[in-house]
Amino acid sequence: MDLGAYRPVLANRDTRGALLLGFFIRVPMWAGAVILTLHVVSSLGRSYGEAGLVTAASTVAVAISGPWRGRLLDRIGLRRTVGPSLLVQVVCWSIAPWVDYASLIGFAALAGLFVVPTFSILRQVIIRSVPAEQRRTALSLDSSATELSFMAGPAIGVWLATAYDTGWALLVCELTSVAAGFVLWVVNPPLTSETSTPATDEQGEAARADAIATAETGTGASEGTASSGAPRAVRGFITVPVAAVYLAAACSTLVLSGTDVSIVAALRTFDATQSIGWVLALWGAGSLVGGLVYGAWHRSFSVFWLLGGLAALTLPVALAVGVPTFAVLVTLSGLLCAPTITATVEQLSRLVPERFRGEMMGWHGSAMTAGSAFGAPLAGFAIDHGGWQWGFVVVSVLGVLVAAAGLVAARRFRGEPTAADEAKGPGADSERGVPAASMEH
Structure with a gap:
């Protein structure tokens, strides 16, 4: 570090x-x-x-x-x-x-x-x-x-x-x-x-439209060009590896939103509703520390390893027997929140050509919103039927399963060129912290 x-x-x-x-x-x-x-x-x-x-x-x-x-x-x-x-x-x-x-x-x-x-x-x-x-x-x-x-x-x-x-x-x-x-x-x-x-003038707008059309059809020799060996893209940039990262982003906020609901339910069960504010602050502080450590680390990690770690650290919170142990476990569960979100953005920025970056980030936000919208009611349903512990268990297990599936699926695409790789030519991966076409390392 x-x-x-x-x-x-x-x-x-x-x-x-x-x-x-x-x-x-x-x-x-x-x-x-x-x-x-x-x-x-x-x-x-x-x-x-x-x-x-x-x-x-x-x-x-x-x-x-x-x-x-x-x-x-x-x-x-x-x-x-x-x-x-x-x-x-x-x-x-x-x-x-x-x-x-x-x-x-x-x-x-x-x-x-x-x-x-x-x-x-x-x-x-x-x-x-x-x-x-x-x-x-x-x-x-x-x-x-x-x-x-x-x-x-x-x-x-x-x-x-x-x-x-x-x-x-x-x-x-x-x-x-x-x-x-x-x-x-x-x-x-x-x-x-x-x-x-x-571009604001007529010539600039025409050039911009031509560049976008070229990237979407894959006919130019620009950054967005992909060979027949690259994964087939939808809307010019959404390949299977890109879609997998979006799934990881959605699952990460599913875990986080489910954790949020479960924290409130647990503290109400402990008759410590007044502690909700500072416990949530500790959770955020754990994420803050984790984000700073990840940024100073000497290498990047696959988003699926981080997602699996986030889910695995969240699961032990269900074992808490009182507010002190609960607060400690919640703080630890937050350590990989910021690194996981950071990894999804970083990996997408390496997989997607620059000219699609705005739409890429838009889909990223939508994926995270969808995961958050699904995680809260899922945890709520589990809490209603099994107690606050099951809120943590359900979202954690689902996160681990998605992470494991992502790591297995990533092996299929190891070594396949991405659109950005085609433009940079041989040896492009050697300049990266994470291989563009591999989500496992």
């Missing part, structure tokens, strides 16, 4: 700016999610289940919009994608805090469809701004910054919702998020190394 690996990454102005901007964008985002739930329950007098429906409507909309918004980033650039989103966000969140329950669901869903794809944008900036050998370290820093914002955002949201009217708190928080998105629009960081700014 070499902590000095972080020095050149943090010395890079683009990377440093993306990390700071990402933190300040995500804090109001996490806070807004908490305030929205409290607004439905306290101000509108609805149940937590009905508050969950509002969150579900927004979550489904975000999942649907991910690939679409990512494809727009690839085709027309940051400003032309983000600009309309900012306008829709301002309109929706200026009205939503003052409407009834049914209307709030509609506004939340509309805002979700036009959400600013900040995760996709900032990770693209980070991937573009560092050399390949520093990519894992930079992405680990982004995951760690996300953990910090997640630890701060909900606490700020609860404070705002209890100290002020939830309608005004929701308005201020969401418009702060829009303001952060506007800063991103103004800065307009380049997303790929192919061009520093999106």
Whole structure:
């Protein structure tokens, strides 16, 4: 482990700016999610289940919009994608805090469809701004910054919702998020190394469209070209190995969302509901430490090894007999959260040609959202029928099975060239921390 690996990454102005901007964008985002739930329950007098429906409507909309918004980033650039989103966000969140329950669901869903794809944008900036050998370290820093914002955002949201009217708190928080998105629009960081700014004139748009068409049909000699020996691609970049990484991303958030629900259920069973906040903070701290260690490590690991480790570390939490042992085991279970998410992004960035990176990140976000949406009810069903321990057991066992299946399936594709490999020519893998076509090492 070499902590000095972080020095050149943090010395890079683009990377440093993306990390700071990402933190300040995500804090109001996490806070807004908490305030929205409290607004439905306290101000509108609805149940937590009905508050969950509002969150579900927004979550489904975000999942649907991910690939679409990512494809727009690839085709027309940051400003032309983000600009309309900012306008829709301002309109929706200026009205939503003052409407009834049914209307709030509609506004939340509309805002979700036009959400600013900040995760996709900032990770693209980070991937573009560092050399390949520093990519894992930079992405680990982004995951760690996300953990910090997640630890701060909900606490700020609860404070705002209890100290002020939830309608005004929701308005201020969401418009702060829009303001952060506007800063991103103004800065307009380049997303790929192919061009520093999106094509804006007629000639540039034609060149961009031609490049995308060439990559999708595989007829050019560009980065996106693949030989007949490469895995067949869907939409220009989704091969079987890429789809497998998306499955791993979905399963990782399935484990995490199931763990989240199970933590709450366990502490309620221990009659320690007041401990939920600090136990969740310890879980996040474990992830933060794990992310920093993984970023400083001397090599990358397959996402399936990390997923299997995440699930295996989560399983022993079911053995806790009280709050002290539970807190320790939960902290340990968080160690591989950030590394697993980092590995999915890093591996996709090596498997997918750069010109598809926006859509790649969009599908990645949708996969993680889908896993989260499935994990919580799965763990809830297990808890209802067997107790809080079974919430941890079910999601852990499923995670281990998916990880094992991924490692076995990866052997089939070992040595097969990817689209990116074809462009780089022989010996390209020697420059990488992880072989592009192998998900086992």
